Amino acid sequence: MARTAGSHSDITGPRVREAALRLFARHGFAAVSMRQIAGEVGVQAGALYNYTPDKQSLLFSLLKGHMDELLAAWTAEKSAGDPAARLEQFTRFHIRFNVERPEAIFISYMELRNLSPENFEVVEALRRAYENELEAILHDGVTAGQLEVPDTKIATLAVIAMLTGVNTWYRAGGRxxxxxxxxxxxxxxxRAVGG
Amino acid sequence: MARTAGSHSDITGPRVREAALRLFARHGFAAVSMRQIAGEVGVQAGALYNYTPDKQSLLFSLLKGHMDELLAAWTAEKSAGDPAARLEQFTRFHIRFNVERPEAIFISYMELRNLSPENFEVVEALRRAYENELEAILHDGVTAGQLEVPDTKIATLAVIAMLTGVNTWYRAGGRxxxxxxxxxxxxxxxRAVGG
DNA sequence: TTTAAAACTGAACATACGTTCAGTTCAATC
DNA sequence: GATTGAACTGAACGTATGTTCAGTTTTAAA
Known part of the structure; x- marks a missing residue:
């Protein structure tokens, strides 16, 4: 029987996500209408509901997908070794990953408040898991006497904030x-962490 | 003659701005309706138009007002002296100022994209002026041999990003x-700037 | 070539939006 | 206490929103 007759949701689906990501990043979740997203894809608004149960779920799916990708990429790349080397690896990874996905990064920081409480908790847990990766490195570095950090929790957040700031100004092909x-x-x- | 009969716009006006600031920070500019703002103030939506020509101008006024306040406060506080001392002063000032106004800081970073191009330029120029204050300190520090910074422009943005990050986690009465x-x-x- | 599921259209739904404005209420001056 | 202008109401405006759905088109398997 025709199990996949008429299907090319594997084409339209990703295009919906890409259009939504771009538009949410540019104008904000609340400022973007389903009709605008549909227009970018070249489809009527009703067709979007083949790919998401509602607008809120579309946002959640984008944010969760981004966090999953981030954690998977770091897990694949990270290596054992001495804390200073791991810290360098994290630093370079974070910059590179962020610079390659400015829009996803942007909405991951901006649109958390538009998630329902349950959805927010899911994304927030993933964000904390990522922060814990860095904190573990800093902690090991202090234990090993390689780093000097008065408060690893704060240092973690300070370093991530500093690195994520790259996205506000970096443009490929710039200076x-x-x-x-x-x-x-x-x-x-x-130097900030006394290494 | 009754020049100011019936007037208490000096009461309602600030309340409109406070409500708008709070709601924009919590839900985002596009997600907040004029009726919601009016509701917070205890007034009908039409009455808001005694205080702003439109919603967009209200946002601009909040952002510009915040930047003016920031620059005025720093100008009043900053002192001459050696670069390291000025850098410490800037650091402490920035943290303190931001922590006291989490909502204004939040929308100043989040809602720039909802400004019209002309309004954006105005706010952006003020933001650059503030950044230049820090960059001048770093530059003087390098010249004086007190600091070691490969690129003062980047160091400026990195330091500000790091300091502004305090707002994402700091809560009065916390740990x-x-x-x-x-x-x-x-x-x-x-340490980050080699001081 | 038939068939049936998937994809999509186009119109409709109730509701909400920013903004305007004639009319009413309020408070400060005389 | 009368007056006058500021402050505000309440309803209306045209337009846009997220979402639904009966019906049509498209696609690939049978």
Missing amino acids: LSLAEVEQIYWDMVR | LSLAEVEQIYWDMVR
Whole structure:
């Protein structure tokens, strides 16, 4: 029997997500209508409901998907070794990952407040899991006597805030290459945590 | 003659701004209706138009007012002296100022995209002026041989991003006092810029 | 070529939006 | 206590919103 007759949701589905991501990043979740998203995809608004039960779920799916991707990428890349090396690896990874996905990063910070409480908790838990990765490195560094941090929790948040700030100004093809940016930030991070 | 008969716009006006600030910070500019703002103030929506020509101008007024206040406060507080001392002063000032106005800070970063191009330019220029205050300190510090910064522009943005990040977690009455927070961040900033 | 599921349209739904405005209420001046 | 203008109401305006759904088109398997 025709199990997948007429189907090309595997084409439209991703296009809906891409359009929503771009528009949410540019104008904000509340300012974007389902008709605008549909217009970008070249489809009527009603067709979107083949891909999301509602607008709120679409946002949640984008944010959760981004966090899953972030954690998976870090898990795949991270290595054992001494804390200073791991800290450098984290620093470079975070910058590179963020710079490659400015829109996803943007809405992950901006649109949390538009999630329902349950959905917020899910995304927030993933964010904390990512922060814990850095905190573990800092903690190990202090234990090993390689780093000097009065409060690893605060240092974690300070470092992440500093690194994520790259996204507010970095543009590919600008004055500095990504490698230069990574190096400058790594120097600052290393010194900030007494490494 | 009755020049100011029936007037108490000096009461309602600020209340409109406070309600708008709070609601914009909590739910986002686009997600907040004029009727919600009016409801918070205890007035009908039409009455708001005695205080702003439209919703967009209300947002602009809040953002511009905040930036003016920020620059005025720093101008009043900053002193001459050696760069390291000025950097410490800036660090402590920025943390304190931000922590006292979490909502204004929040919308100043989040709602820029909802400003018209002309209004955006105005606010953006003020933000750059503030950044230039820090960059001048770093520049003087490098010139004086007190600091070691490969790129003052990037260091400026990195430091501000790090300091502004305090707002994402700091709550009055929490684990750390404001003085402790200032000290921890000042230690990190000082080391990050080689001071 | 038939068939049936998937994809999509187009119109409709109730509701909400920003903004305007004629009319009413209020409070300060005379 | 009368007057006058500011402050505000309440209803209306055109338009837009998220979502639903009966009906049509498209696609791939049979």
